[in-house]
Amino acid sequence: MLKFTPKRRLTGGVRLPANKTESTGKSIRRGLIPPRLIVSTRQQRGPAAKPIVEIGQGVLRGETIARAEKSDGTDVHAPTSGKIIAIENYESPLLSKVALELCIVIETDGADLAIQKRGPIEFAATREDRIRQIASAGIVGLGGAAYSTAEKMRGEPQIDCKLLIINGAECEPYISCDDMLMRESPEQILDGAAILQQLVGAPECIIAIERDKPQAIDAITLAADKLDLDGLRIAELPSIYPSGGERQLVEVLAGVEVPSEKYPSDFGFLCQNVGTAYAVHRFFRDGEPLSSRVVTVTGAAVAEPRNVEAMIGTPIADLIDACGGYSREAARLIHGGSMMGFELSEDSLAVTKATNCVVAAAPDEVKSENREWPCIRCGECSMVCPARLQPQDLVIAARESNAQALTELALSECIECGCCDVVCPSHIPLTQEFRKAKPLVQSLEELQAFSDASDQRFRLHEERRQDATIAAERQRDHIKRALSHEERRAEEIRAAVQRARQRKSETDGS
Amino acid sequence: MAAERADQNVMAPPHSSPKPAVPVIMRRVLYALAPAAICQTWFFGYGLIINFVFCALAAMLAEAAVLKLRNRPIRDTLTDGSALLTGALLAFAIPPLTPWWVPATGGVCAIVLAKQLYGGLGKNLFNPAMVGYAILLLSFPVEMTQWMPPRMGDIDFTHLGFLSQLGYSVSGILPAELSLDAMTRATPLDLVKEGLRSAQTFSEVRANSLFGDFGGRGWEWVGNFLILGGLYLLYAGIIRWHIPVAVLAGLLIPSALLHLFDADGFASPGFNLFSGATLLGAFFIATDPVSAAATVLGRLIYGVGIGFLTFAIRTWGGYPDGIAFAVLLMNAAVPLIDRYTRPRVFGHD
Helix, strand or coil: EEEEECCCCCCCEEEECCCCHCCCCCCCCCCCCCCEEECCCCCCCCCCCCCCCCCCCEEEEEEEEEEEECCCCEEEECCEEEEEEEEEEEEEEEECCEEEEEEEEEECCCCCEEEECCCCCCCCHHHHHHHHHHHHHHEECCCCCEEEHHHHHCCCCCCCCCCEEEEECCCCCCHHHHHHHHCCCHHHHHHHHHHHHHHHHHEEEEEEEEECCCCHHHHHHHHHHHCCCCCEEEEECCEECCCCCCCHHHHHHHCCCCCCCCHHHCCCCEEHHHHHHHHHHHHHHHHHCCCCCEEEEEEECCCCCCCEEEECCCCCHHHHHHCCCCCCCCCCCCCCCCCCCEEEECCCCEEECCCEEEEEEEEHHCCCCCCCCCCCCHHHHHHEEEEEECCCHHHHHHHHHHHHHHHHHCCCHCCCCHHHHCCCCCCCHHHHHHHHHHHHHHHHHHHHHHHHHHHHHHHHHHHHHHHHHHHHHHHHHHHHHHHHHHHHHHHHHHHHHHHHHHHHHHHHCC | CCCCCCCCCCCCCCCCCCCCHHHHHHHHHHHHHHHHHHHHHHHHHHHHHHHHHHHHHHHEEEEEEEEHHHHHHHHHHHHCCHHHHHHHHHHHHHCCCCCCHHHHHHHHHHHHHHHHCCCCCCCCCCCCCHHHHHHHHCCCCCCHHHHHCCCCCCCCCCCHHHHHHHHHHHHHCCCCCCCCCHHHHHHHHHHHHHHHHHHCCCCHHHHHEECCCEEECHHHHHHHHHHHHHHHHCCCCCCCHHHHHHHHHHHHHHHHHHHHHHCCCCCHHHHCCCCCCCHHHHHCCCCCCCCCCCCCHHHHHHHHHHHHHHHHHHCCCCCCCHHHHHHHHHHHHHHHHHCCCCCCCCCCC
């Protein structure tokens, strides 16, 4: 397999204790069927799907239980066989927060019967239909951001995709689900990548993996040599957080900086997580829609940390039980990794397609104190910022709600990676302040847009009014001219009549 | 549908433990100064320790008083170690044979005028220790120049014991048989300044027994320990390399060029490196984050500025050393430097 040398070094970033080896000692645990599944109808950024099943109805594995109504939604499938026992609102973790979502509750029967024995699925004829196939297979980005894969592949129609990036960097502490999947199913991942590459017509594909995953790198390299894939290369990245961020990967691999108001697809790049590539393989080769994912269950409060292939809708408590339960009281339960993950207040919440990791942390492994010292302007935050922002200045503007300054300092480029927080000797909750302040910048931008639009409207109105005035004047001139013309003619006629009369009287008189 | 839950009971990300807090950093900088302090005490007497106590005590009392006036929590601020560090840095710059009110005035001025009047830690424009030093140097020029010769076998030196040093600090009375004039001696920087001004060559000035391989004897050793402390700060990630390297480059490059051009008329770069407050300034004073530039390019400009201004003041100015004034001048330029060296934001033109 050919190696790809990254074009650039990551801007900023920090080296963090990985805390990954705890969960990579054992293979992925498969075949866990919890008694109840709470499947949210919203499994991706964008609209929820609409349930198409009724309470009391039996379902089989792979059966569509909720259908996307819009093109940016995705279908939701039953992860196993069982009976629908409720369709109601539950708290569900997705998109960096917990929100109430309509969920379909399935009582499982343990038989795990599939809807039908399906083999490979034919590619649809047109590109748009093929993309629709992916949405109907419920495939979303499994890196944690849960962006609809179909929506992402649509991209900008007039821009050709020149590079497919398969993201196996997995830079965030604690998370090891991609690492384990690459170790155990490298051929399936590469096959899925090849399908994606074919679907978007990308001439090149790079799979990016951080160097702290030598076993994954070996497995992928072996599999690539075996499959003999063209145009596939591997990029080994230094282990620096957040090099696995989408924009960061594009920066490092292609040397292109994608600003916040644009997408990598605007520059001809498509990034997909290794888990997503695996899901694409499962759908097109085995006919299995995406209804389960690998979740890392770890943290010092978990008895036997490991990765579990969890059905979507599995309550987190069942996942932790499958890993030997709690070994001590967890100080904090985190959905995601320790940098961008968010705290859950209870373990009854169910796995969504965004759940890449669950950390049950002991008190000594997480930030616990809220004490803050004054900023000493050490600038460490700006040194590690992957967006080259000045957090020490931004935080002042954020606390003063100074939207103007926040805009000037480009707050909207903040990717909320948390690097500034962990290096701050004053322990200022910078990322939290920035997240809170972002609506200010947005509202300023909206205000600006509104004012621009009003300005535009007024100008158009003025122009129209002026045009109308000019037209009216012209009309008047025209009428005037027309009138004067008629008057002149009447005059001429009168004069002619006069002359005729004169001539007549002259002749009569003579 | 998406009703976001109130999050008063959950911690916001990131959850990873942060780096050591401000008090730990201040404490580590104090540790880094300790070897040089012991060395300076060995070569120049107990004055440093006594001055440090008066400086720090006055600084902390003054800080507590201002905090009380400002209705701010006193304990949290006093325990952050910043006033203690200011006291320590200032004590290094005060001659050993000084009455107690000199370090005390310095400590009070540093904390009240340079720090608390601006709003406390993190808000000050100027380096507090250097403001304190500048005020002392301008107000008490005699007391601030009474340096002593180093404890060296072949040099005629008289150092006081701890108790008589303390007694002198408190009462201003020397033991009966001693006089200040007999005990104090011009510093190598003074000798070079005076010598070059009175048409001596640099090598003639250096023939004095107070001079060692590069700078003044004793001072060279203190310098070595300051370098050691600075390397520890770099290793511990408390400072970055940009400012010390830039300060030294800004001082040593012009010094080396002019010394090459005219070895008699200009002091050698080695002398500049190991004299006065060069190493203390490069590693411990210019690197004060609050009053230094925050961007990478800004730090290089700031450091070079300090180095070059120090060189200019030492070579052509009215004072033998220039670190304090150079730092204060560049402090004033920091807001401008930071504004114009802001790096290009990711994805922006």
